[in-house]
Structures are given as C-alpha cells and as structure tokens.
Amino acid sequence: MTAFDSSPTPNVWRALLALAVVFVLLATTGWTAVRHQRGPVDARTTALTAWQQDRTGHRALPDPESSPRALAGFFSSLGAGQAASLAERHPLVVGNLDGAPVTLRYRANRIALAEARRVEKWRMRDSRLSADGRQEAGRRMHRYESLLRPGRRILAFDPTGKGRVAEVFGDLDRAQRVSVVVPGVDTNVLTFERSKRKYSAPVGMAQALYRAERVAAPSVRTAVIAWADYTSPAGVGLDASTGRLAANGANRLVALTEALPGRAEVSLFCHSYGSVVCGVAARELPGRVRDMAVAGSPGMRAETAAQLGTDARVWAMRDGDDWIEDVPYLKVGGLGHGADPMTPDFGARVLSSAGAVGHTGYFEPGTESLSNFAEIGVGSYRTVSCADGNSACRSGIYGTDVI
DSSP states (O other), X not given: OOTTOOOOOHHHHHHHHHHHHHHHHHHTTGGGTTGGGOOSOOHHHHHHHHHHHOEETTEEOOOTTSOHHHHHHHHHTSOHHHHHHHHHHOHHXXXXXXXXXXXXXXXXXXXXXXXXXXXXXXXXXXTTSOXXXXXXXXXXXXXXXXXXXXXXXXXXXXXXXXXXXXXXXXXXXXXXXXXXXXXXXXXXXXXXXXXXXXGGSHHXXXXXXXXXXXXXXXXXXXXXXXXXXXXXXXXXXXGGGSSHHHHHHHHHHHHHHHHOSTTOEEEEEEETHHHHHHHHHGGGSOTTEEEEEEESOSOOSBSSSGGGOOSSEEEEEOOTTOGGGGSOOSOBTTXXXXXXXXXXXXXXXXXXXXXXXXXXXXXXXXXXXXXXHHHHHTTOGGGOOBGGXXXXXXXXXXXXXXX
16 A cells, blocks of 8 residues: 555455444443343352362362362262262252263252252242243243253253253263264353254254264264353354353363263364354363364454364364354454454365255254264264365375274
C-alpha cells in the first residue's frame, strides 16, 4: 500500500470484520453468557466439604484434585466394602473422580442421580419458586429419570449450575479402542439428549458412533463416551468467542484420557466449540490419544496442526452449508480461535462429510462424516474418505496403525 493508497489490506479487512463480529456479540448475547450459566445450589461444594471431613478407617480421604494415578492407587488399596461405602456416603465425589474404578463411578452416579431427582421433585412443588423455576425443575427431574434407566452407564454427573454429565456406550474396562465425543456450545444436563434432532445431542452422537464402529469392525471391542463433563458456552456469545471455558474443559478432558482403564487407544471427536477444547488440551494429552477429528470447527487456538504440540493425527471436516465457515478465523486480543483447520496451510487431514447437512449433521447415520469417524475410531484408516475424492488424508498411515 503506497502513501497515497488508503484502501485497507486483506489482513486489515479481516481484523475489522472480526471486531465487527465482536461488537455484535457484545451488543446481543455476549455480556449475558456468564449469567446464564447459573442454576441450582452448588451441591458439589457441600459434597466436597463432607468428603474432606471424612475418613476410611484411620486414613484421611485423598484430595479430589489429586492425579488420576494417585486416586487409582488409593482405590486399589481399599477392600470392595470400603469402596462401596465411600460411593454411598459421597456419591457426588466418587462418581466424578478420574482414577476411581469405572464400575464404582457408575454405582455412585446412580445414587447421586436418585438424590438429584428427589430434590427436583420437591422443587417442582415449591411455591417459593416462579412458574418458570418449577417448570425447569420438572425438566431436570425427567432428565434424571431418563439417566437412571436400567443399563445406562453414567461416568460423571454434577447437577451444579446447568449440570454436567458423561455416559459410556460399550464396555470401557475391556475396550481395545475408546472414542470420546466432545460437544460444543449449549451443552448441559438438559441438552445431553434429545428426542427431536437426536443426533445433534451428545447421547445421540455417541450412540450413532458406537453403532457405526460396531459395523465397521465387529471384532474390535470399542467403547464410546458422550462427554458433556465441562461447562460449555451458553449460546454464540462472548464466551463462545474466547478460550476461557475451553481452558477449564481442556483440563477435564486431559484428566479423563489419563484415567481411562486399560491400554486402549483413544480417538477424540470434537464438534464446534468442542474442537477449541480439544485444541487447548492437545499439548497435554497422553500418548494413548492417537487421533483428534474436528467437525464444524471455529478454530483450535492454533495456526497450524504442528502448533498443537501433539503426536495425535489431526483430522478435519466441514459440510458445505455449515454456517461456521463464515466465522472469521483469526485471533484479536484473545477473541477468536485461530486458523481454519480446513485450509491446506493448517495441515490437518481433510475428510469428506458428504451427506451431512448444516452445523449439527455430522453424526447422522448414513453420512460419510459418521462413517469416517467410525473408521478412525476403530483404526481402519485405509477406508476413510478424503475430501474431494483424493487420497491425501490417508497418506503415511498404512501398516501397523491399521487394525
């Protein structure tokens, strides 16, 4: 640009566009995003206080923030009766301890869900609540009843605020391959599963992926986790355009992957803002995480796949009519999530999403996006479908990596 040329450069235009988007977010939903995260009284704080004051025999109970390895060591030193007693006395703590045996966590979370259901049933009749408050209590009560149905394996549950939850499909203890579905904005206990638009919610996503993996490799023991165990942004507001909530979610995701039982290899399937969580977590993920696939990503807080600092293979896909493509891919003063993972310069392996429709259609049965996820989940890299019909996304991963 010469001294007499006042036309902005492309980079300036991109910055101006990003600032315009930020202004719109702040003027509409941005400033209210944090306020909307509030919900019922913090039952977990009460549970943690009780845990810290208790003992088993003559031993103090470990800090719940201890490493998964330390917590696993503590539980391995207990008898079955002692462990079961802790789950009954402190279900909201034991059910969320990465490192505790998964079957014990399932048991603890059933107890915690039953108590949470009782509380919400009482709140439904509480005249001190507004009509809206009683209606929300009813919705939560019905959600807890659903989560308590026989056969459901709830790996994490916390009713605090909007609520967090994670569910396992398959046998996690015996799995050879584990897939983790990391969802995006507006994920909470009420949106964890849906009757309409089933495959846009974490439970539907995980169920579809589990079935597709069983079809792709019937002899491979797989497990899939619907992981809504982090506080996601409420709507496409300020929180969705920053990495603040992603940082906390990333810490929780790292702890989950470190605590998974056995020696199964792990694949992460990260949708929308979930890909921001995965990007922030990438550098700290254990080596067992072999693949990270993002769909409809607004960015991963990095300019290239190499900057993520992970040895995991990075895959990306985006449907042609996904509105996320129009979001500015840059970072300005902490706002925005960096480069577009779909661009050649980013360096991800770009997958076909044929058949998917819109921003939430990637896990719909019958789509190439879901079949690609399943092939990655079982380690069958030879048969994934690359974007544009080429074979570039499969380069360099033949041989021992393929089951």
